[in-house]
Structures are given as structure tokens and as C-alpha cells.
Amino acid sequence: MNKKEEIETPTAKQQVPFRNFPMVPKVVFGRGSFDQLGDILLPNRKSADAPMIFLVDDVFEGTDLVGRLPVIFQDQLIFISADEEPSTTQVDTLVARIKADHEEEASGIIGIGGGTLLDLAKAVSIMLNNKGSSSEYQGWDLVQRPSYYHVGIPTISGTGAEVSRTTVLSGPKRKLGINSDYSTFDQVILDPDLTQGVPKDQWFYTGMDCYIHCIESLQGTYLNAFSQSYGDISLQLCRDVFLGDLSPEESRDKLMMASWHGGMSIAYSQVGVAHAMSYGLSFVLGIRHGLGNCLVFQHLEEFYPKGVAEFKQMMAKHDVILPSGICKHLSEEELDQIVDIALGMVPLWENALGPDWQSKVSPEDLKRIYRKI
Ligand code: NAD
Ligand code: ZN
Numbered sequence: 001m002n003k004k005e006e007i008e009t010p011t012a013k014q015q016v017p018f019r020n021f022p023m024v025p026k027v028v029f030g031r032g033s034f035d036q037l038g039d040i041l042l043p044n045r046k047s048a049d050a051p052m053i054f055l056v057d058d059v060f061e062g063t064d065l066v067g068r069l070p071v072i073f074q075d076q077l078i079f080i081s082a083d084e085e086p087s088t089t090q091v092d093t094l095v096a097r098i099k100a101d102h103e104e105e106a107s108g109i110i111g112i113g114g115g116t117l118l119d120l121a122k123a124v125s126i127m128l129n130n131k132g133s134s135s136e137y138q139g140w141d142l143v144q145r146p147s148y149y150h151v152g153i154p155t156i157s158g159t160g161a162e163v164s165r166t167t168v169l170s171g172p173k174r175k176l177g178i179n180s181d182y183s184t185f186d187q188v189i190l191d192p193d194l195t196q197g198v199p200k201d202q203w204f205y206t207g208m209d210c211y212i213h214c215i216e217s218l219q220g221t222y223l224n225a226f227s228q229s230y231g232d233i234s235l236q237l238c239r240d241v242f243l244g245d246l247s248p249e250e251s252r253d254k255l256m257m258a259s260w261h262g263g264m265s266i267a268y269s270q271v272g273v274a275h276a277m278s279y280g281l282s283f284v285l286g287i288r289h290g291l292g293n294c295l296v297f298q299h300l301e302e303f304y305p306k307g308v309a310e311f312k313q314m315m316a317k318h319d320v321i322l323p324s325g326i327c328k329h330l331s332e333e334e335l336d337q338i339v340d341i342a343l344g345m346v347p348l349w350e351n352a353l354g355p356d357w358q359s360k361v362s363p364e365d366l367k368r369i370y371r372k373i
Contacts, residue, residue: 019268021165021267021268022165022181022184023163023184024152024162024163024184024185024186024187024188025186025187026186026187026188027187027188027189027190028040028187028188028189028190028191029190029191029256029257030190030191031191031192031193031249031253032191032193033189033190033191034065034068034153034189034191034193034194035068036189037068037069037070037110037151037153037189038070038072040151040187040189041070041107041108041110041151044107044108044149045073045107045108046104046105046107047104047107048073048074049073049074049102049103049104050074050102050104050105050106050107051073051074051075051076051102051104051106051107052070052071052075052076052106052107052108052109052110053075053076053078053098053106053108053109053110053124054069054071054075054076054077054078054110054112055078055080055094055109055110055111055112055113055117055120055121055124056069056077056078056079056080056112056113056117057079057080057081057082057112057113057114057116057117057155058079058080058081058082059082059113059197060079060112060113060155061079063197065112065194074102074104076098076101076102078094078097080113080116080117080120082113082114082116082117084116084286085116085168085170085282085288085289086116086119086120086123086167086168086169086170087169087170087171088123088133088134088135088138088169088170088171088172089172090120091120091123091124091127091134091169092127092133092134092135094120094124095124095127095128095134098124098128099128105128105148106128106148107148107149108125108148108149108150108151108186109121109124109125109128109148109149109150109151110150110151110153111150111151111152111153112153112155112194113153113154113155113156114154114155114156114159114161114206115156115158115159115161115168115206115289117155118152118154118159118161118162118167118185119161119167119168119169120167121150121151121152121185122147122150122152122161122167122178122183122184122185123167123169123178123183124150125147125148125149125150126143126147126167126178126180126182126183128147128148129145129146129147129148130143130144130145134169134171134178135169135171135172135173137178137180138169138171138174138176138177138178139176139178139179140179140180141179141180141181142178142180143178143180143182143183145182146182147182147183149186149187150185150186150187151185151186151187151188151189152185152187152188152189153188153189153191153194154188154190154194154195154256154259155194155195155198156195156198156202156203156206157192157195157206157207157210157252157255157256157258157259158205158206158207158208158209158210158255158258158259158262158290159206159209159210159259159263159289159290160209160210160213160259160260160262160263160264160266161263162185162188162190162259162260162263163184163185163188163260163263163264163267164183164184164263164266164267165179165180165181165183165184165267166178166179166183167183168289170283175279175282175283190256190257190260192249192252192253192255192256193252195252195255195256196248196252200318200320201320202290204242204294204314204315204318204320205288205290205291205293205294206290207238207241207242207255207258207290208290208293208294208297208311208314209289209290209293210234210238210255210258210259210262211235211238211242211262211307211311211314212271212274212275212293212294212297212307212311213231213234213262213263213265213266213271214231214234214235214238214262214265215235215272215274215304215307216266216270216271216272216273216274216275216304216351216352217231217262217265217266217269217270217271217272218231218232218235218265219272219304219307219352220269220270220271220272220351220352221350221351221352221353221354221355222269222270222350222351223269224268224269226268227264227265227266227267227268227269228265230261230262230264230265231261231262231265231269233257233258233261234257234258234259234260234261234262234264234265237254237255237257237258237261238255238258238262239310240254241254241255241258242314242317242318243310243313243314243317269351270347270348270350270351271348271351272303272304272348272349272351272352273296273300273303273304273348273349273352273353274293274296274297274300274304275293275345275348276342276343276345276348276349276352277296277342277366277369277370278292278293278295278296279292279341279342279345280337280338280339280340280341280342280370281295281296281326281338281370281373283338283341284334284337284338284341285326285338287326291322291323294311294322295322295323295326295373296369296373297311298311298312298315298322299369299372299373300369303352303353324373326373327370327371327372327373328371330370335367335370335371336363338370339363339366339367339370340363342366343361343363343366349361
């Protein structure tokens with residue numbers, strides 16, 4: 001097992017001298033704004049034969065959203081299950097399929113769904129213009145050629161994948177993002193109405209991904225005014241959504257913007273203990289990102305006392321009961337492996353606990369926490 005696991009972006013301290021951070025250049029926000037997609041795509045169509053490729057979460061198959069997609073000319077609609085988080089093999093297969101299905105090069109890729117579909121759209125748009133397998137580009141700034149035009153349309157809020165410069169993929173050797181300036185979307189459409197059908201548990205888990213981004217960024221040693229400005233706003237929006245009494249419409253609006261700001265906050269800082277420990281769970285047990293973060297975070301009082309107390313308030317308000325007994329039957333070897341992966345995420349620990357983090361946390365400490373999950 002390779003210890004170098006996914007981290008969201010390079011850290012502020014790794015930036016030499018300062019990272020020139022790409023931002024999404026165009027964004028539309030508003031309930032019903034999804035219906036502008038056709039107009040937005042039109043000037044980006046290279047020709048009638050150069051298709052737009054729509055990668056859509058298969059949860060929307062057979063719903064009215066499909067009828068609203070501006071699929072014209074040679075465009076292709078591909079439904080994709082988000083049951084498993086994206087992999088390099090899946091990206092390579094999709095790219096081969098798109099190339100085989102069309103004589104003309106694609107005009108662009110549109111990803112519609114949660115973090116899974118957004119990451120797939122980013123990776124496919126890169127690999128349509130770069131040689132070899134997507135696994136060769138997992139890491140930092142390895143992409144040589146620009147990605148194809150790509151649009152991200154989130155249908156669940158929290159990951160910040162709509163603003164980030166990474167696409168997280170499980171590869172043959174490791175789970176690691178393609179972190180590059182070419183990953184960032186050319187266009188994002190934020191239509192809060194699209195998040196209406198999200199099941200409550202998933203709403204909470206993915207929403208808490210955002211809340212945890214804020215806590216980890218705001219309490220991290222890498223914090224700077226750039227990250228704090230976004231983190232403060234995102235945290236307040238999370239509190240409004242998960243502890244306030246908003247109408248469903250307001251709640252969807254605010255969570256979508258919380259996700260955006262949370263993503264911007266960690267872009268220029270780093271996540272922390274919950275993410276490091278959650279990656280261990282994800283890689284060894286296949287536990288998904290949002291749920292994994294929640295499972296860990298509930299037991300992190302010693303690192304984030306106020307954040308954990310507030311998280312529990314949020315859980316209670318929404319009657320969320322997290323699954324339990326997940327690590328109960330793990331062998332010592334399996335637990336060692338999970339701990340090994342978690343402790344391999346050096347920048348996350350450094351952000352959370354400072355440069356001397358190794359003197360503040362031991363493998364035994366982590367095992368003790370994992371055993372509670
Ligand atoms: P997801 O995309 O994995 O989807 C979770 C579930 O919600 C799926 O079952 C999906 O079908 C369903 N769903 C989505 N929208 C829905 C809707 N409107 N109605 C009904 N069901 C809906 O969820 P996620 O938590 O957004 O994404 C997790 C993924 O994001 C992981 O792969 C993680 O690695 C990645 N991630 C990426 C970044 C980044 O910066 N690139 C950051 C954090 C997480
Ligand atoms: Zn996260």
C-alpha cells in the first residue's frame with residue numbers, strides 16, 4: 001500500500017513562493033438557472049459535429065431533468081452511477097468510449113451530479129487532450145496540455161469540488177487527485193433547485209463535509225486571511241442551514257454557497273485530522289468521503305472541541321444517527337494499515353497540529369479513536 005494518499009491541494013507552505021490559484025472564470029447562480037445551459041453552451045460548440053458530452057448521475061435517469069438537457073446535434077448523454085467513487089480505470093474507459101463514438105473531437109464535457117460526477121467530468125476533460133492513462137497524472141501539476149472546455153453542475157452541496165483544482169481518483173496504486181490548473185471548471189452553474197431530491201442522510205453527510213472543511217481550515221496552522229475570509233462565511237452559512245430555521249428554498253441556496261466558500265477556503269490552506277483519518281477508512285473499507293468524515297469527526301473532541309460539540313447539535317437537530325461498529329471487527333493488521341494511511345497525510349497533520357505534529361499524535365492515539373467508530 002502506498003502511503004502517499006490524497007490531499008485536497010498542495011499546502012500554503014508548499015507553495016513556492018505563492019501559488020497562483022486558478023478560479024472558476026464563469027459562474028451562474030439562481031433557482032432555475034439550469035435552463036440557461038443551452039445558451040451557455042452554444043458559443044462553446046466548435047461545430048455541429050463536435051459533440052457536447054453530458055455525464056449525468058444516473059439518479060436522474062427517467063426524471064424531468066433529462067428533458068431539460070440541451071442535447072442537440074451529435075451530443076452524447078452518458079448516465080453514470082455514483083455508487084462508487086471515481087477511478088482512473090473508469091476515466092480511461094470513458095475517454096476511450098467518447099473517442100470511439102465520435103469522428104469529431106468533442107466540444108466539451110458537462111458533469112451533472114455530486115462530487116463523484118464533478119470529478120469525473122474534470123478528469124475526462126483533461127484526458128481527452130492528454131496521452132496515456134489518467135493514473136499517470138495523479139499528483140501535482142503533471143498535466144501538460146489544457147483540458148477540454150468543461151462545465152460543472154452540482155446537484156448536492158458540500159464537497160467544494162465545483163471550485164477546486166483537483167479531481168480525486170482511486171488509481172491502481174493510490175487514491176490521489178489530479179491537481180492541476182487545468183482541472184478547474186471553465187463554467188459552473190449553481191442551481192439550488194437541483195438539490196431538491198437529495199436523501200436526508202446524504203444531504204447531512206455531504207453538507208458536513210463542508211462544515212468540516214471550515215473547522216479544519218479555520219483551526220489550522222496554515223490559516224491566512226484569504227482562507228479565513230471564505231471559511232468564516234461558509235461556517236456561518238452552515239450554521240444557518242443546520243441549526244437555523246430556514247425555508248427549504250433558503251436552506252438549499254445557502255448550502256450551495258457554503259460549499260463554494262468552503263472549497264475556496266481550503267484551496268489556500270488545508271484540511272486536517274478528520275480528513276486524514278477519513279482517507280484511511282475510505283481507502284481500506286471503501287467508506288465514502290462525507291460519511292467517513294462524519295464517522296471520524298464525532299470522536300475528535302480532543303482536536304476540535306467546539307466544532308465537535310456543534311456537529312453533535314446539528315446531528316441531534318436533524319435526527320441523524322451515524323452507523324456504528326464499523327471498525328469493531330477489524331484485525332490489528334487492518335487497523336495498522338488504516339492508521340498508516342492516515343498518518344501518511346503529512347500536510348494535513350502539519351496544518352492541524354503544527355510542524356511538530358508527530359510529537360502530538362501517535363498510532364495508538366489513532367487506533368483508540370478508530371476503535372470507537
Ligand atoms: P456523490 O457525488 O458521491 O453522491 C452521493 C449520493 O447522492 C449518490 O448516491 C448520488 O446519486 C446522490 N445524489 C446526488 N445528487 C442527488 C440529487 N439531486 N437527488 C438525489 N440523489 C442525489 O456525493 P458527494 O458527497 O457530493 O461527492 C463525494 C465525492 O466527491 C467523493 O468521490 C470525493 O472523493 C469527492 N470530493 C472531491 C473534492 C474535490 O475537490 N474534487 C472534494 C471533496 C470530495
Ligand atoms: Zn472533504
